[in-house]
Amino acid sequence: MLWLVVAALAVRQMAVVLRQPPGERLTDLETWIGENGVLHVTGSLYDSDRFTGTPFAGLVLKPLTRMAEQSLGVAWTFGTLLLVAALGIVAARALPGPVSRRTALPAAPVAISLLMLSLPVRNALHLGQTSILPVLLVLLGCFAARGERASGVLIGLAAALQPTVLLFAVLLWLTGRRRAALTGGAAFAACTASAWAAMPGDSWTYWVHHVAGTGLGGNADSLANQSLHGALLRAGLAGPLEIALFVVLAAAVCFLGLRRAAQYAADGQLLLAVAVTGCVAVAVSPTAWQHQLLWVLLAVVGRVGRRASDRPVWPVVVVLVITLPGTMLLPNMAVLFPVRDNVLLIVALAAACAVPFLPRTSEYWQHPIPTDHAAPVPARWSRIPLLPFWRRVLSRPNLLLELLLIRVVYSAYAHVRLAATAGRATAERHGRQIHSIEQWLHIDIEHWANHAVVNVGRLRGFFDHYYTTFHFIVPLTILGVLYVRRPADYRWARSTIGFATLFALVGFWLYPLAPPRLMPGLGFIDTVHGVQDFAKPDYGSLTAMTNQYAAMPSLHFGWSLWCGVVVVMLAPKTWMKALGLLHPLFTVSAIVATANHWVLDAVGGAAVVVLGFGLAYVLAGPRALWPGTVPAAAKPRDDRERSVPVPVPRSTDEATGDVTDDVVGSKQH
Secondary structure, eight states: OHHHHHHHHHHHHHHHHHTSOTTTSSHHHHHHHSTTOTTTSSSOTTSSSSOOSOHHHHHHHGGGGGSOHHHHHHHHHHHHHHHHHHHHHHHHHTOOSOOOHHHHHHHHHHHHHHHHHSHHHHHHHHHTOOTHHHHHHHHIIIIIOOSHHHHHHHHHHHHHHSGGGGHHHHHHHHTTOHHHHHHHHHHHHHHHHHHHHHOHHHHHIIIIISTTTTTOSSOTTSTTOOSHHHHHHHTTOOHHHHHHHHHHHHHHHHHHHHHHHHHHHHTTOHHHHHHHHHHHHHHHSSOOOGGGOHHHHHGGGOOOOSBTTTTTHHHHHHHHHHHSOHHHHSOSOGGGHHHHHTHHHHHHHIIIIIOOOOOTTSTTTTSOBOOOBOOOOOOSSTTOSSOTTOOOBOSOOOHHHHHHHHHHHHHHHHHHHHHOOOOHHHHHHHHHHHHHHHHHHTOOOHHHHHHHHHTSHHHHHHHHHHHHHHHHHHHHHHHHHHHHHOHHHHHHHHHHHHHHHHHHHHHHHHOOOOOGGGOTTSOOOOTTTOOOOTTSTTTTOOOSSOOTTOOSSOHHHHHHHHHHHHHHHHOSSHHHHHHHHHHHHHHHHHHHHTTSSOHHHHHHHHHHHHHHHHHHHHHHOSOOOOTTOOOGGGSOSSGGGTTOBOOOOEEEOTTTOOEEESSSSOOBO
């Protein structure tokens, strides 16, 4: 099945590239070897900034200029995919041992799939870049080549195509493979010298005038340049001060990163050592464009964390950073722009200098501290929980991972919601259907409520403020309190609101609906957004912020109802439960009074919340009990349930990882 996924991804990537018009695909390759490319033009390769490779790369690409454009595009794309497949297979075979059969079998297809989904590979396929080849040559030199000479030659060839890869010769030297290191340096020098002999002017321009390619290509301060040099330029530094600071920081990163890489290589984690060295090369290169950042993905092989619950954090962070744009990872807040704009560089620096990867000699390498789970609670029906392995975790989830996943899921939700496009006519037709149903049921109170609120200034201001403010604040506050005070219930509550939101997306897609404020001729007043100009044909269309026809079901009411249900179920005091019920009451009043939703939209919101709670119950069973407590509702219904033990509080010895009971024995019910 995993290999079928690989095949599907490969077909999709080829289709995405080849379906584009000739002038919009393989743009870098076209500017190099196309009919008017720089390799066809007499004179210097660097008369313009279109060619950014080394003179040796130009020498290698020169023969391809004789190929037909159409056949070259297909061959180049297919060849690049083959290189990606080879890269994934080599990386999978290089995993540090011991590797179980359960890990070894899916390693190659999983690695290839991640590579194809990564931003560097997608970017290289779109542009027609050669950035995958140096990475593959290095991995072949480290893991597949037989003999020191072959290893050195492959790494020297890679460095001739991408000069900062010469740092791997230093890694070979530090790990005792000095003959391979010297051979790599000699191969690099030979390739560079041959290019210098064939193209002396171009070589002088690249190596001396541009100092190993610095300044070629796009602006060095653009977001695409994820190196220390680019980050310093984006921070406003320039001139000799920036150059001096860059040299100092690059030297420090090289020292720390290469020393760590040598230690991991000595520990038997050569693939991690290669990844760390690659991340060093990314950081210290004057220009590290997006298609050159595959080294960051290779760092996913490092194991971090003593606890089993913390072990997925580093792999998830790496995969998300290397596959998603920074705008999906962090919210659009000015204070976070420096992190968002340099997120790939930050992860590369962390892998090179900071992340405490476990050595293979650690007692936690193979056996991390296990996660405490609550004992399963008897369900009312025999097939519930449907997924018995989905056990109730008692420990608090990792905060970084939780925030990152919540942000990514919300970004995906926003993109899908915007993608659920619909024409104005369809949305208005559905609006008339909803209005007719409400008239038949005698619940069409929207017009009366809307005009009643408009005539009372303070009431209108209250509902407008409540509609625009509390939609996100209250659910996030409840999730935050549960995370701190009741982590097991936090996981359950988070799952229920997530399921409800997914069901709502289906509704947005299948039934686009114009809200009352966007229905012409019915006399509604938009108190929040102002008067709509119905004479313009594009009123109420999709904006850059939201899909205004995503009204059925109402997530404003759905999320508020979820808040009320969670507070009623978990709040310890009656007055807290009553206060929690006020939020859905105020919300349904606000969405109707401001003409942003029909009454039936609120019914739809309630329906998806019920489905969310129901799906969580079906998949995982009843809500987890707190250890050592037996609520009245959980008392046994017959003698068959009397032998089910109640979970007992447990503690973990931080030094040994041993788990012990805090009380002697365990109660039963």
